[in-house]
Amino acid sequence: MSSYERSMGKFTLRCTRCSAKYDAWHHVCDKDGGLLRTEYQQKHLIPAPHPGIWKFIDWLPVDGIIRSFTGGPIAYQSGGLARELGLKNLWIAFNGYWPERGAELCTCSFKDLEAPPTIQRLMERGGKEILVVSSAGNTARAFAHLSCLTGYPLVLVVPSAAMNRLWLSPGDERTEQIFVISVEGDYSDAISLGERLADQVGFVPEGGARNIARRDGMGTVMLESVLGMRSLPDRYFQAVGSGTGGISAWEASIRLIEDGRFGSRPPALHLVQNLPCAPICNAVHGGSYDEDCPHGMYDPVLFNRRPPFDVPGGVSDALEATQGSVVGMTNEEAREASRLFEEKEGIDIMPAAAVAVAALIKAATEGQVRADEKILLNITGGGERLLRKTSSLNRLSTDMSIKRNEQGEDMVIGRIKEKLREARAK
Numbered sequence: 001m002s003s004y005e006r007s008m009g010k011f012t013l014r015c016t017r018c019s020a021k022y023d024a025w026h027h028v029c030d031k032d033g034g035l036l037r038t039e040y041q042q043k044h045l046i047p048a049p050h051p052g053i054w055k056f057i058d059w060l061p062v063d064g065i066i067r068s069f070t071g072g073p074i075a076y077q078s079g080g081l082a083r084e085l086g087l088k089n090l091w092i093a094f095n096g097y098w099p100e101r102g103a104e105l106c107t108c109s110f111k112d113l114e115a116p117p118t119i120q121r122l123m124e125r126g127g128k129e130i131l132v133v134s135s136a137g138n139t140a141r142a143f144a145h146l147s148c149l150t151g152y153p154l155v156l157v158v159p160s161a162a163m164n165r166l167w168l169s170p171g172d173e174r175t176e177q178i179f180v181i182s183v184e185g186d187y188s189d190a191i192s193l194g195e196r197l198a199d200q201v202g203f204v205p206e207g208g209a210r211n212i213a214r215r216d217g218m219g220t221v222m223l224e225s226v227l228g229m230r231s232l233p234d235r236y237f238q239a240v241g242s243g244t245g246g247i248s249a250w251e252a253s254i255r256l257i258e259d260g261r262f263g264s265r266p267p268a269l270h271l272v273q274n275l276p277c278a279p280i281c282n283a284v285h286g287g288s289y290d291e292d293c294p295h296g297m298y299d300p301v302l303f304n305r306r307p308p309f310d311v312p313g314g315v316s317d318a319l320e321a322t323q324g325s326v327v328g329m330t331n332e333e334a335r336e337a338s339r340l341f342e343e344k345e346g347i348d349i350m351p352a353a354a355v356a357v358a359a360l361i362k363a364a365t366e367g368q369v370r371a372d373e374k375i376l377l378n379i380t381g382g383g384e385r386l387l388r389k390t391s392s393l394n395r396l397s398t399d400m401s402i403k404r405n406e407q408g409e410d411m412v413i414g415r416i417k418e419k420l421r422e423a424r425a426k
């Protein structure tokens with residue numbers, strides 16, 4: 001390693017479109033707005049002797065670990081579902097709570113893979129800024145858990161209809177650093193307000209698809225799966241709202257290809273949305289979503305009006321590079337898939353994950369995948385019912401409600417900051 005490389009730390013950032021190089025804290029490419037991708041010094045996948053997700057610290061943009069967080073992705077070869085669908089090489093990446101299989105993500109979704117490296121990175125930067133997270137539920141829970149573990153200050157901006165999703169992981173009591181804003185409207189309204197707040201001095205946005213800690217955290221699903229499968233899968237199935245998980249799977253596969261031991265072709269992304277509220281599907285196949293969306297969805301977590309589709313390094317590029325595709329599944333198909341999955345694999349899954357299972361069933365039934373292909377199915381959330389059986393879960397309560405007609409007001413940000421100051425002074 002040259003002294004120049006050493007001084008650059010364990011990774012540099014590079015624009016996925018024009019290859020311009022940036023330092024660790026840059027957000028997007030100055031020239032074309034492209035997503036920046038981490039390029040790690042370490043080119044080989046060598047699991048570190050740390051628990052859970054931290055096993056992949058070489059390919060996470062952090063120097064240290066959060067010892068109290070020990071969860072991670074798990075992967076296993078499917079028996080029951082594989083037989084049912086006539087697939088010989090189906091692997092399941094399970095992200096959620098299933099202790100029997102070693103899955104202990106305690107807010108039950110793969111957002112638990114995003115929050116720890118994001119918070120660790122902020123703490124390594126000095127940890128002075130209040131983190132703002134807009135979420136339809138799962139992301140909020142994951143970050144709330146991390147705030148309880150670390151004491152990191154957090155503002156959650158959540159659509160009022162999603163408030164009932166803000167349950168706390170068992171044992172999470174230190175909620176003093178969490179401030180919850182309930183927003184009348186949907187996820188997009190929460191995002192708009194969250195962006196304005198995060199723009200203020202002293203605040204930092206979670207960053208969405210631009211957040212390298214989020215993408216590389218979610219990328220560990222592919223890393224863990226490849227350790228089990230011993231090679232890259234041919235196909236990767238995931239339910240998407242923003243599509244960030246799909247981008248992450250693609251990026252992880254690029255690193256694995258560079259490693260040299262796991263194959264030379266990235267898995268074809270099979271991204272799945274929930275009809276009729278499917279903006280990414282529309283972007284590829286045409287059409288538009290219903291005005292009522294996300295009302296009536298099987299899982300509203302999958303609705304994002306502004307997914308990172310056309311941005312360089314975004315969903316469109318990921319689909320093109322992997323010869324991937326996007327499909328939409330109905331509530332009915334998802335419901336049936338959920339039932340079948342639980343019957344064949346023995347664990348409950350989140351509605352979003354069932355949407356991905358439905359697409360796999362369809363692809364297998366219609367012969368779009370071959371029986372001997374290596375397929376990775378990302379179960380992005382599950383085990384919530386199992387968790388509820390053994391623990392009673394407390395919920396976060398609202399610290400401040402913002403009505404629809406207040407959201408556009410200039411004063412609203414000032415009011416939030418004042419209320420937050422008061423809460424933090426207590």
Ligand SMILES: *Cc1c(COP(=O)(O)O)cnc(C)c1O
Pocket residue numbers: 109110111138139239240241242243244245246301302350352353380381
């Ligand atoms: C967030 C989420 C998704 C969609 O993730 P993307 O950001 O679109 O990749 C899918 N399933 C569950 C359970 C989620 O929480």
